[in-house]
Amino acid sequence: MSETNKSLEPLFRSFKSDKLNLANRTVMAPMTRGFSPEGIPGEDVAAYYRRRAENGVGLIVTEGTGINHPASVSGASIPLFHGEASLNGWANVVQEVHQAGGKIVPQLWHVGMTRKKGDLPNADALPVGPSGLSLDGEKITEPMTEEEVVQMVDAYAQAAADAKRIGFDGIELHGAHGYFIDQFFWENTNKRTDRYGGDIAGRTQFAVEVIEACRREVGPDFPIIFRFSQWKMNDFKAKLAKTPDELEQFLKPLVKAGVDIFHCSTRRFWDAEFEGSDLNLAGWTKKLTGKPVISVGSVGLDGEFTSFAGANTTSLDGLIEKLDNEEFDLVAIGRSLLMDPEWVKKVRDGRANDLLPFNKEALQKLY
Known part of the structure; x- marks a missing residue:
């Protein structure tokens, strides 16, 4: 690293844990793109991910991919993670990323009750969730039976097995933002009185x-890797855990079950999670579990990602300070990398003036 880029050194230190080694601390955040007709990622999707690997991203987390359940996704062009054609497409993505020297994990996803009745690709499939409630608490369908819940566990496990079989470097389970797994976490959507509630x-x-x-x-x-959040798509102020003690109660069972890395989703990485401490959600998660953590939330931009309006580039000084203080271990970058596959390389090379502001029209193209 050149003399002028010494301040960025924490971002470009290698990362080593007991199961994952990375060249630097940068992670491509999962971002739904919807460029996979019939759920099959093609050559354009493979090239999209490869470009990020070629330009130095430490770890790529794919966009959310639907597990083997008829209501797992909403949209005919959302990638699936089951069936020969979709898995062959993902195997090609893995090959391209590995050839470019990168590492990649799929995000395994089920949208749960955020799915609307009639949504493609399976218009006849009803949305499912722990209690059949929308994020606003409205009853849409019947609660899942225990047998249906166990079948969903099996669907996630099959996706994990397939991820390893076709060469991915790990998996990320999407347990955030009010989607299926998070609907079990959140008291507003989980009213169960069996072993899945309480x-x-x-x-x-x-x-x-x-x-x-x-x-x-x-x-x-x-x-x-396990991704979770406090906020939900319909309620940015929602809290699973209102205190550090509640957060510890939430995290302990997940650690015991076998999570290696927590991906702590916030809208602004600089926001303190609880009063009386400057730690963000990732910082608290690392403090309470001792596990490596990924922080995320409007990195490098001056506008919150949940608006998906335009945003200008901004200083990384606050991020680097927290990273250097070991408040978190890895940094996920979303819109900046969606817009510019060379973002990591430009930052590493001290080319801040070449960084691109985010333009919402970028959502319509695979840069």
């Missing part, structure tokens, strides 16, 4: 079973 620790039971089932399929040495 207090904040009790509501982790479904996720615990998913993590344990995935671990059985992939073995002891394959990284499992």
Whole structure:
């Protein structure tokens, strides 16, 4: 690293954990793109991810990919993670990223009750969730039976097994933002009185079973990343855990089940999570679990990602300070990398003036 870029050194230190080694601390955040007709990622999707690997991203987390359940996604062009054609497409993505020297994990996803009745690709499939409630608490369908819940655990485990089989470097389970797994976590959407409900620790039971089932399929040495959030798509101020003690009660079962790295989703990485401390959600998660953590939230931009309006580039000084203080271990970059595949390389080379502001029209193209 050149003399002028010494201040960025923490971002470009190698990362080593017991199951994952990376060239630097940068992560491509998962971002739904919807460029996979019939759920099959093609050559253009493979090239999109490869470009990020070629330009120095430490770890790529794919966009959310639908597990083997008819209501897992909303949209005919959202990639799937089951079926020969889709898995062959993902195998090609892995090959391209590895040839470019990168590492990549799929984000395994089910949208749950955020899906609308009639949504493609399976218009006849009803949305499912722990209690059949929308994020606003409206009853849409019947609660899932225990048998249906167990079948969903199996679907996640099968996806994990397939991820390892086709060469991915780990998996990420999407447990954030009010999607399926998060609907079990959140008291507003989980009113169950069986083993999948109860207090904040009790509501982790479904996720615990998913993590344990995935671990059985992939073995002891394959990284499992778990993404969670406090905020939901319909309520940016929502809290699973209102205090550090509640957060610890929530995290402990997930650690015991086998999570290796937590991906702590916030809208602004600089926001303190609880009063009386400057730590953000990732910082608190690392402090309470001792596990490596990924921080995320409007990195390098001056506008919150949830608006998806335009945003200008901004200083990385606050991010680097927190990273250098070891408040978190890895940094996920979303819109900046969506817009500019060379973002990491430009930052590393001290080319701040060449960084591109985010333009919402970028959502319509695979840069």
